[in-house]
Amino acid sequence: MRPIIQLFGQILAPTARRFHQALDDPESMQISVQQEICDRLIASPYGKALGINSIADWERVPIVDYDALTPWMGNGEKHHTGELIPLTPEPILFYEKTSGSSGAVKWIPYTQSLRRSFNQMFCVWAHDLIVNGPKFSTGKLYACISPQLNQTNSPSLQDDLDYLDGWLRWFLRPWLVMPKGLNKLHDAQQFKHQLALALLQAETLEIISIWSPSFLEVHLKYIQENHELLRSELQGRISEYRLQLLRDNIPWTQLWPHLKLxxxxxxxxSADQAKGLRSLFPHVLIQGKGLLATEAPMTIPLIAAQGYVPVIDEVFFEFEDETGSLYKLHELCIGKEYTVILSQKGGLYRYRIGDRIRVTHWYRHTPCLEFLGRHPAVSDLVGEKLHESFVHQVLNSLNLSGNHFKSLVPVAQPPHYILLLDTAQETPEIIAQKLDTALSQSHHYYRARSLGQLATPKVFISPQMPELLSLHRAQNGRIWGGIKHPILATSPISGELLQKLGFHGL
Known part of the structure; x- marks a missing residue:
C-alpha cells in the first residue's frame, strides 16, 4: 500500500504547492480571496439589500453573529436540495448543524464552494502528513461517525468524509473502517458495540480521525468493560492472538500495532483529554485538528510549520483585539490575542464565530494561530462574572494530577457551582474548599460569596462523567463525536442532567 499512498501524495502535491506559495505573500492572497467572496456577496440578495457594489463597500458590511443572519438563512431542518437562499447565489447542497458547547443548535448552509474549501484544507493536510509525517503503510482509516441519538432524520453530514468532494471520498472509501448503517443507529449502546466490533477487526488500523478526544476514550472504555462479550462474538473473525489481547487491562498499542496517527x-x-490519549498511545502522533468549525476551515496543522497555519486561500480573515480594533491577517502581532471574524464561500460574511486565538509564531510570512477558547465565555449567576480564562487558571492551580476531564458548571437554585471531574486523588470536600479559595481571587466572586449570593461550590467525581454528559447532549440533538465539554459552562445545568449524573448534593 505504501506506493499507493505515495501516489496519493503526488496527486495532492499541486494543491499543497499552491498553498505553500500563498504563505509567502498572505496579504496578496487574502485580497484575492476577499474579492472572490465579495463578488458572491454582490450577486446575492443579501448584498443587494446592503447596497454592496464593490470591494470598496466592504466596511459597510455589518459584522454579524448567527442570530443576525437567521432571517436570511432558510430552514435548515426542512430544506430542499438545490434551494437558493438570500445569502449566496449558489444553491445549497445541505445544512449542517453545529454542536458547540453553548447556545441552541445552529444550521449552517453548505454550498459546493464551501465544501471545496474543506476539501482544499484536507488535501494540504494529507499531503503534509504523507511527506513529513509517519511512514504510513496500510492507509486504514477510521473517520468519525456519530449516531443520531435524538432520532431525527434531519439532513446533515454522516461522517467526516462528507466534508470532501466526491472524487476524494471515492478514492478514500476502500481504506475506511465504516460499518454499514452505523450512523443510522439511535441507541448509544448499540452504536458503541457495533463500532467496537469494527475497530477490533481492523488489525491494520493506521489512522483515527475524530473530533473530541473523549469520543475515543468512551469507546476504549466500552471495549475494556465488555471485552469478554466482544471476544466471544469475534471468535473466528480475528486471530487467536488478538482474541487473547481482549483481557483485563487491554494493551492498546498491541491491539492496533500499526496505529500511527x-x-x-x-x-x-480538549487539552487534558488529548493528554490522556497520549498516555495511552505514547508512540502515536496525536495531532491537533487546529481551528476547524462547521462554519469554515480556519487553520491547518502543518508538521513543517510546527503550528497551525490559517487557510488563507479559502477564507478571508479579520481579527478584533480587546479594544475593538480590526486587523488583517498580515497585521497581527506575535503573542497578542484576538477574536476571529471570518468570511467564507458559503454565504457567511464578516461572521463573528466566537473563537479566540493567539499568534504563536510566523511560518514563511504567515502568522500561526493557536485556539484559546470561545469568546465571550462568562458565567454570571448573581454578578460574579467568572471568565473562562480565569477559571482555566484556577483549575490548573488545583494540581488535579491524573485528571483528564474537568468542567465547572453553574447551578441556578440555589446559586452555586459544581466542579465535574472524572478522577481525583483528594476528596471532593478538600477540592471544593481549595476551589472556593482560588475562585475568591476574583473580586466579583468573592463579593457574591461574602454576601451569601453564592453557596459554597461542590465537587462531583465519576469516571463516567464525559460519557454521561455526551450522551445527554446527544439525546438533545447534538452530534456525539463533535461535542465539546467546556472548562466553564455559561448556562446553568439542568436538574434532569444533575439527576442523570447521580448528583443529589443540592
Whole structure:
C-alpha cells in the first residue's frame, strides 16, 4: 500500500504547492480571496439589500453573529436540495448543524464552494502528513461517525468524509473502517458495540480521525468493560492472538500495532483529554485538528510549520483585539490575542464565530494561530462574572494530577457551582474548599460569596462523567463525536442532567 499512498501524495502535491506559495505573500492572497467572496456577496440578495457594489463597500458590511443572519438563512431542518437562499447565489447542497458547547443548535448552509474549501484544507493536510509525517503503510482509516441519538432524520453530514468532494471520498472509501448503517443507529449502546466490533477487526488500523478526544476514550472504555462479550462474538473473525489481547487491562498499542496517527482537538478545553490519549498511545502522533468549525476551515496543522497555519486561500480573515480594533491577517502581532471574524464561500460574511486565538509564531510570512477558547465565555449567576480564562487558571492551580476531564458548571437554585471531574486523588470536600479559595481571587466572586449570593461550590467525581454528559447532549440533538465539554459552562445545568449524573448534593 505504501506506493499507493505515495501516489496519493503526488496527486495532492499541486494543491499543497499552491498553498505553500500563498504563505509567502498572505496579504496578496487574502485580497484575492476577499474579492472572490465579495463578488458572491454582490450577486446575492443579501448584498443587494446592503447596497454592496464593490470591494470598496466592504466596511459597510455589518459584522454579524448567527442570530443576525437567521432571517436570511432558510430552514435548515426542512430544506430542499438545490434551494437558493438570500445569502449566496449558489444553491445549497445541505445544512449542517453545529454542536458547540453553548447556545441552541445552529444550521449552517453548505454550498459546493464551501465544501471545496474543506476539501482544499484536507488535501494540504494529507499531503503534509504523507511527506513529513509517519511512514504510513496500510492507509486504514477510521473517520468519525456519530449516531443520531435524538432520532431525527434531519439532513446533515454522516461522517467526516462528507466534508470532501466526491472524487476524494471515492478514492478514500476502500481504506475506511465504516460499518454499514452505523450512523443510522439511535441507541448509544448499540452504536458503541457495533463500532467496537469494527475497530477490533481492523488489525491494520493506521489512522483515527475524530473530533473530541473523549469520543475515543468512551469507546476504549466500552471495549475494556465488555471485552469478554466482544471476544466471544469475534471468535473466528480475528486471530487467536488478538482474541487473547481482549483481557483485563487491554494493551492498546498491541491491539492496533500499526496505529500511527490520531487526529483530534487538543487545545483549550480538549487539552487534558488529548493528554490522556497520549498516555495511552505514547508512540502515536496525536495531532491537533487546529481551528476547524462547521462554519469554515480556519487553520491547518502543518508538521513543517510546527503550528497551525490559517487557510488563507479559502477564507478571508479579520481579527478584533480587546479594544475593538480590526486587523488583517498580515497585521497581527506575535503573542497578542484576538477574536476571529471570518468570511467564507458559503454565504457567511464578516461572521463573528466566537473563537479566540493567539499568534504563536510566523511560518514563511504567515502568522500561526493557536485556539484559546470561545469568546465571550462568562458565567454570571448573581454578578460574579467568572471568565473562562480565569477559571482555566484556577483549575490548573488545583494540581488535579491524573485528571483528564474537568468542567465547572453553574447551578441556578440555589446559586452555586459544581466542579465535574472524572478522577481525583483528594476528596471532593478538600477540592471544593481549595476551589472556593482560588475562585475568591476574583473580586466579583468573592463579593457574591461574602454576601451569601453564592453557596459554597461542590465537587462531583465519576469516571463516567464525559460519557454521561455526551450522551445527554446527544439525546438533545447534538452530534456525539463533535461535542465539546467546556472548562466553564455559561448556562446553568439542568436538574434532569444533575439527576442523570447521580448528583443529589443540592
Amino acid at each position: 490520531i487526529s483530534c482537538w487538543d487545545s483549550a478545553n
